Amino acid sequence: MATGWAGDGAVQEQIDATVEDAIKRARSRLPQGPGRERCEECDAPIPPARRKAVPGVRLCVACQEAHDADEQAASGYNRRGSKDSQLR
Template identity: 80%
Template sequence: MATGWAGDTAVQDQIDATIDDAVKRARSHLPKGPSLERCEACDQPIPEARRKAVPGVRLCVTCQEQADRDEASFSGYNRRGSKDSQLR
């Protein structure tokens, strides 16, 4: 059933696009290259066990936890818009 100007699969297309964006964003944050021996943020040594467990690691555990908290506060994009904008 058609829903006005939107196609029949518009909602699913929007969901798929949001998921694709999230996957691309997550993949872009994966570490690449050789692991560092010292944290690039605080210059503390990164333990060898961490360097082996997380290839390409660049931050110590403390700095990584802070970076993860900062990342979690990012809300991303609102693809739906407000009700007011939909009524205009």
């Protein structure tokens, strides 16, 4: 199929690059180093298993879930990936 100036597989290469960038961005936001023993927000103890599973953990599970929900609600990211969905 003719795609104009784009070479064969250009669309897939763009998708792959976008996914790789998103993975790099997500990994860069992960906390590093030793985890905290108590939550930064509510001062609840963070279990040793969570500190071992999530290096650099700063929040307890409840506070992390609330933080993630707030972050997702504020996100303007178009998950459908369609130009049509941006126009609606």
